[in-house]
Amino acid sequence: MDFEVVIGLEVHLQLATKSKIFCSSSASFGGEPNEYIDPVTFGLPGALPVLNYKVLEYGIKMGLALNCEINRFNRFARKHYFYPDLPKGYQISQFEEPLCERGRLDLFINGGWRSIGIKRIHMEEDAGKNIHDSRTGSSLIDLNRAGVGLLEIVSEPDIRSPEEAGFYLKAVRQIARYLEISDGNMEEGSLRCDANISLRPAGTLQFGTRTEIKNLNSFKNVEKALEYEIARQHKILKEGGKVVQETMTFDTSNLTTRPLRSKEESSDYRYFPDPDLPPLVLEESLIESIRQELPSLPNERLKTLTEGFGLSEYDALVLTAEKASVDFFQAVFDVCNNAKLASNWITSELFGRLNKEGKELKDSPITALALGQLISLITDEVISGKMAKSVFDEMYETGESPDKIVEKKGLRQLDNEDDLLKLITKILDANVDQLATYFGGKDRVFGFFVGEVMKETKGSANPKKVNELLKREIEKRR
């Protein structure tokens, strides 16, 4: 029997706000252990949460970007469980009234579009970290991360393969980065993922029993864990067994999943509305003003590049991967007005050079303006494409403008008509015999005259102009 894979992802996105979600402590990554704490973070008696409205704004941005409905009535709820990294004994989250619901993320996968439903997005606070010190046998707690704002983004069970899960996750990160609400860095834990997965006989509608794999912390692990879990469930079902609903963890040392806790211990979180935080009633005007501020998003820009500028899908995907790249492209285009050349110079020359040096676009010594000017020099035939490469290298090394480099090195093409005419007249005068041969029908002698001009100008003459003028002057003498 064939089985269909059904996957839903829960993504935790750590928000890049300056301060935490309910207090003024820094939300920075790193820091000395317990450097970013205060009465609220530490869960001291009497401490009260006060919402950082940046978190709300970022949540609305993400909701709009994922085509969600934004709930006008919002409430925070307490989710209870005991753990040392959870100072209050409850996490402030949202339960019955999440910020966003019923959204959609369209993925461009292998040349086609796939639509993944977004069930809900809600705001919550992060927990701290428990560190076990094997030297002393003691458990240590670092609360720097506790209280940092998170968005939990829950997909519908619309994902059908580990590969699709990878695309979905990357698209979520890409959008978060476009919105500049999170760096989406999985290694530093600012993007984390839980995966729900089940198998069902192909063609049936009812879901199979699912398992949940917790805390997947890299794109690779998401795909590897799902692949392993699919194989495991597949084997059970093929042999007529039953999948047990349980929470799993992915062991990266042997790339297998194993149960984290059994169903019997499944927690009752005893959610109830947090009485310390009054309900948030969102004004239409707030949502509208945030909508107005939204940047144009990856899919839209992908379409602009392919349909508007005629770039290849491949180039367009490379350019839109990061907002900085496509913004850079747009800025280069605005100067040179040539999309094809702009794309080529960015994706092959500039990215090639940056990659080689392990640098990012923001570290580029060549600005978009300068690259645009360089491309303009080519299209205006001031320099040849071949010369442009050496100018590019010089720009990369020195950060100087292309004009300056061309001027300094005398690379400017000779295209002054008077100067060229003088030279051509001189050459024609001096080569009467060759001219006669040409008139005798040997067309290739024309090349001899071009070569003479180039020789005299040390290659800086504008070849197109030279051709034009030579033809005209020779005909005059026929």
Next chain:
Amino acid sequence: MVKKDISSRELTEKALKDIEKNSNLNAFITLCADDALKAANEADNLRAKGDTRPLLGVPIAVKDMILTKGVKTTAASKILSNYIPPYDATVVRKLKTAGAIIIGKTNMDEFAMGSSNEHSFFGPVKNPWDTKLVSGGSSGGSAVSVAARLTPFALGTDTGGSIRQPASLCGVVGIKPTYGRVSRYGVVAYASSLDQVGVFARSVEECALLTETISGKDEFDSTSVDITPVGEIKFGIKGLRIGIPKEYFTEALDPIVNSLVSEALNNLRSLGATLVPISLPHTDLALAAYYVIAPAEASSNLARYDGIRYGIREEAEDLFSLYANTREAGFGSEVKRRIIIGTYVLSSGYYDAYYKKAQQVRRLIQNDFLDVFKNSCDVIAAPVSPFPAWKLGEKVSDPLKMYLSDILTIPVNLAGLPGMSIPCGFTSDRLPVGFQLIGKPFDEKTLYQVGATYQKETNFHKELPPGVEDGF
């Protein structure tokens, strides 16, 4: 002090001495003698330079539910018996800014859960009118501090009557302001949607002064509200409509309480007010709703006392046992009872039947009040406690009997309204009884107006427990 009859230093020394002398009342858990005397010296210096702020150099007792930086704050619980907070509650900061002197931390029922002050890790508080009787609770220490004139003022907290009830049982004025008027930041949370800091004093006017000092929107408390100060108290209640809710005068009311409160109402009528019979039909549901909502919130608020970061810790072999042992050893029986009730009512499968239902009842009770304020009256008058102070130990083993003592104060918390208890007479055993004024949301001004007008005509608030002198 303005007249320079007495210095703040002398006043503070006297207060410290009186507290020491009356240690049998067990009103205080911690005294801040050194800091208080230092602050008193500073206050005297400032006054010499012409500073005339009304609370400058005045000693104030603070319920041990309210955090004081560097001074042990226990909530009368073993679990916090070693806890020294690193920050001041907003109300304490405001008091210090006003020049007041924090003289000590008063005894209370553990985590404010109780109506008799017998549920304290530090032992019961005794009533200065008769030391065999309870002070009422949970802010018993604060009520007694003012009743025995150990301090002229005290701060308390009121979640279901914890200021008004002991004020009534001890013969002082106590106000629970409208929910949101006073910041809860730095106040140990019992039931967050009901908790409110309030004030004990000898007179309504003094109560108003101190309440104004601690009021106002606080950026650290999202539930605090920006409300313009009350300003001057108006005297005279001619034409004011005072609602008398029939549900508050049932046979459950002790006849002596009934007759003393009725006398106060007659007095108000003779001062020109109109007494309007009103009905608050959902009153009988209030106690049940309260004992779902308050324990639910308490079970959540008290989850942080886990022995990990502060407070006492009972070491154990594993994490779960550390939690269990610490909380088993750290919490008293009433607190445990409420945590268990609260955990139960929030459990999946029971939430709708209990917590959600209780919230619906709460809304009905709120609407009862808003309806009569809209249609019938400007303020409500009622009894505070159904009975005067009772014997220590009499109700402590019967929670239901104990809970009934708050039956007339709880609806006000559920509705978030301002409520005030004002002394209105004595039983034949010379035990004080108070009556309650309940106002519209944020209309403390009318409570002050009625209360101050009443006190101008009566002297019950000036009477003193046996052996007590008023040195303030």
